[in-house]
Amino acid sequence: MKILVVGGGMGGTILANNVARSLKGDVKSGKVQITMLSASDKHMYQPGLLYVAVGKMTPDEMYRDQASLLEPGIQFHVDPVETFMLDANQVKTKSGKVHNYDILVIATGSRMWPDAIPGLKENAEFFYTEETAVKLFHRIREFQGGKIVIAMGVPHKCPMAPLEITFMLNDYFLERGIRDKVQIHYTYPIGRVHTLENVAKWAQPEMDRLGITYETLFNLKSVDGEKRVLHSEEGTEINYDMLISIPAHKGMEVIETNKLGQNGWIPTDRFNLNMEGRTNVFILGDTTNIPISKAGSTAHFEAETVGANIVALVKFGVPVRKYDGKVFCFIQTGSEKATYAMFNYNQPPDPKAPTRAIHWFKLAYNKLYWISARGLL
Amino acid sequence: MAEKKIIDARGSFCSGPLMELIAGIKMVEIGDEIEVLSTDKGSAAEIPQWIKKVGHELIGTREEAGIWYVNIRRTK
Numbered sequence: 001m002k003i004l005v006v007g008g009g010m011g012g013t014i015l016a017n018n019v020a021r022s023l024k025g026d027v028k029s030g031k032v033q034i035t036m037l038s039a040s041d042k043h044m045y046q047p048g049l050l051y052v053a054v055g056k057m058t059p060d061e062m063y064r065d066q067a068s069l070l071e072p073g074i075q076f077h078v079d080p081v082e083t084f085m086l087d088a089n090q091v092k093t094k095s096g097k098v099h100n101y102d103i104l105v106i107a108t109g110s111r112m113w114p115d116a117i118p119g120l121k122e123n124a125e126f127f128y129t130e131e132t133a134v135k136l137f138h139r140i141r142e143f144q145g146g147k148i149v150i151a152m153g154v155p156h157k158c159p160m161a162p163l164e165i166t167f168m169l170n171d172y173f174l175e176r177g178i179r180d181k182v183q184i185h186y187t188y189p190i191g192r193v194h195t196l197e198n199v200a201k202w203a204q205p206e207m208d209r210l211g212i213t214y215e216t217l218f219n220l221k222s223v224d225g226e227k228r229v230l231h232s233e234e235g236t237e238i239n240y241d242m243l244i245s246i247p248a249h250k251g252m253e254v255i256e257t258n259k260l261g262q263n264g265w266i267p268t269d270r271f272n273l274n275m276e277g278r279t280n281v282f283i284l285g286d287t288t289n290i291p292i293s294k295a296g297s298t299a300h301f302e303a304e305t306v307g308a309n310i311v312a313l314v315k316f317g318v319p320v321r322k323y324d325g326k327v328f329c330f331i332q333t334g335s336e337k338a339t340y341a342m343f344n345y346n347q348p349p350d351p352k353a354p355t356r357a358i359h360w361f362k363l364a365y366n367k368l369y370w371i372s373a374r375g376l377l
Numbered sequence: 378m379a380e381k382k383i384i385d386a387r388g389s390f391c392s393g394p395l396m397e398l399i400a401g402i403k404m405v406e407i408g409d410e411i412e413v414l415s416t417d418k419g420s421a422a423e424i425p426q427w428i429k430k431v432g433h434e435l436i437g438t439r440e441e442a443g444i445w446y447v448n449i450r451r452t453k
Contacts, residue, residue: 116403154400159391191423195393217430219399234430248400262404270388291389291397325388345388 001032001314004099006081006091007107008038008066010046010373011284011299015105017375018307020071023314027073032314034073035101037093039080041066044130045369047296050161050332053127053136054168057366062130069373084258086278103280103310106266107303108252110157110286110294116248117153119223124245127165128157139242140172145181146241151220151230153248154189157286157294160341162186162246163194163203164332169244170210171335184211185238187218187230198350199331199341206333220245249294251287265289270345271322273306282306292345293327300372301326307375330362338362381410386420387444394420394447395427402433402451410436413447421445 003019005012016036026032043066051057067076083092084106092098112128114121125139126132150166166186173179186193186207192200193207193214207214219233223243230238250256251264260266260275267276268288275281284306285299292298302323309319325345331354332338338359341349371377384401386394394415401411413424421438424447428435436448 154396155392189399190393190395191426195396196391197419217427219431291384291386291392291394293391327391341391343390348390 001026001103002099002101003032003034003103003105003310004091004101005034005036005105005107007105007109007284007287008036008040008043008076009107009109009285009299010296011303012036012038012105012107013043013066013069013373014300014375015107015284015303015307015310016074017069017071017373018304019310020074021375022307022311024073026314033075035075035077035099036070037077037079037081037091037099038066039078041078043069043373045366047158047330047369048366049127049130049133050164050168051366052130052133053165054140054172054335055137056335059130059134061366064370064373069370071374081254084254084260086281089280101280103282103313105282105284105306105310106255106260106275106287107284107299108255108287110249110251110264111253112157112247113153113250114245114247116250117220117222119225120153120220120245120247123223123225123228124151124243124247126245126247127161128247136244140169143182143242145178147183147185147239148242148244149185149187149230149238149240150244150246151187151218151238152189152246153220155249155294156246157249158246158329159195159293159295160199160329160331162188163199165244165246166207166212167210167334168332170212175335179211183213185240186212186214187220187232187238188214188216189219191216196341196343196349196351198348202339202351202353249286255287261289270325272309272319273302273323282310290325292325293329295327295329297326297328301328303375330358330365332359332362380405381412384411384413387414387416389415389417393417395423398424398447398449399427402449405451407451407453410448410450413449415445415447416443418445421447424449 048062
């Protein structure tokens with residue numbers, strides 16, 4: 001049995017480790033072969049980018065060697081897939097090597113897509129890559145006052161990021177002693193400040209209390225960098241001195257070029273997590289087209305489900321679990337407090353008041369993540 | 378001929394049916410129809426509000442067995 005995992009992010013790593021541990025004897029005997037193909041020899045803890053952007057974490061802290069996170073027995077190659085030949089149960093990599101599989105897991109993730117909005121890439125700051133997060137930190141460090149606008153595209157990775165960067169900026173400028181010289185203006189695409197109603201009910205009065213202004217039903221249409229004006233789909237305009245964007249995202253280019261899904265999102269069964277029409281191809285994390293959060297925890301819980309089902313397929317010939325839509329997101333509500341939202345397909349979240357305790361647990365999780373990626377937490 | 382795209386946002390609390398529509402409408406051609414499926418009653422009100430504000434066409438809304446179907450057409 002050949003199990004091939006394409007992508008070495010959170011979902012792919014947890015899945016490969018869980019399967020390798022559960023099928024340890026079969027892997028050792030050669031009955032089961034687990035191979036991971038990735039584009040990088042490094043593994044990035046992506047939530048760290050938020051902290052890098054406000055100077056609370058160094059870039060180096062976000063990385064580990066991918067090979068160091070994997071169970072013995074997993075064959076790891078830095079050789080990204082370029083061609084999926086699903087009818088033949090094969091993939092072809094950048095080096096030209098062809099890998100056969102019995103079960104394929106695609107967990108290639110997503111990328112920011114600032115080009116979706118005219119003028120956005122040239123005129124906005126971002127924090128979805130190490131380079132852009134470091135640049136943003138320098139920009140806010142040099143900022144002496146004026147209007148900062150937070151604007152976003154959809155879909156975007158990490159639905160809590162817009163709120164988190166807003167509250168983190170509030171505390172950052174408070175700590176610098178120039179909060180009274182900075183207007184923080186938050187925008188959001190729908191008619192409340194967050195898509196989760198209970199999160200919006202908490203966040204809006206919190207913004208009022210902190211003097212953060214906001215505008216809802218604002219979908220970015222274009223950016224005029226010369227005049228420093230944002231134009232919305234709804235016909236409104238906003239002036240800015242600094243623009244920080246949570247841009248729209250799309251799936252990875254290899255998914256698009258292989259025509260596996262529009263905009264790089266692969267049509268996926270929401271319960272079994274198999275690619276629609278393919279019983280031996282499973283999709284994890286951001287790569288799916290399932291209408292739930294594109295977040296690390298989504299990939300984590302999906303990986304646990306698919307991992308258990310792959311083990312069951314090897315041992316029983318049938319899957320044993322269905323994914324219930326579980327997502328757990330920390331919400332950093334400033335530099336000293338945090339809360340969380342947990343929900344699934346049937347149960348909406350009911351976040352509690354932010355506390356220092358959850359903030360400290362979030363900081364602890366920033367370290368514990370490396371245990372989580374190994375599939376142990 | 379204009380095509381009909383289904384956005385199955387049942388059970389979607391985050392990102393939610395309206396956000397799914399905002400993302401999805403950019404993936405269809407002008408003139409195409411989108412049908413949003415939602416288990417959130419609020420969607421039946423907030424999607425038409427957004428459609429009206431942005432200027433797309435609301436074809437109709439209906440509820441069957443706890444599922445709301447909102448049909449719209451991209452006009453620009």
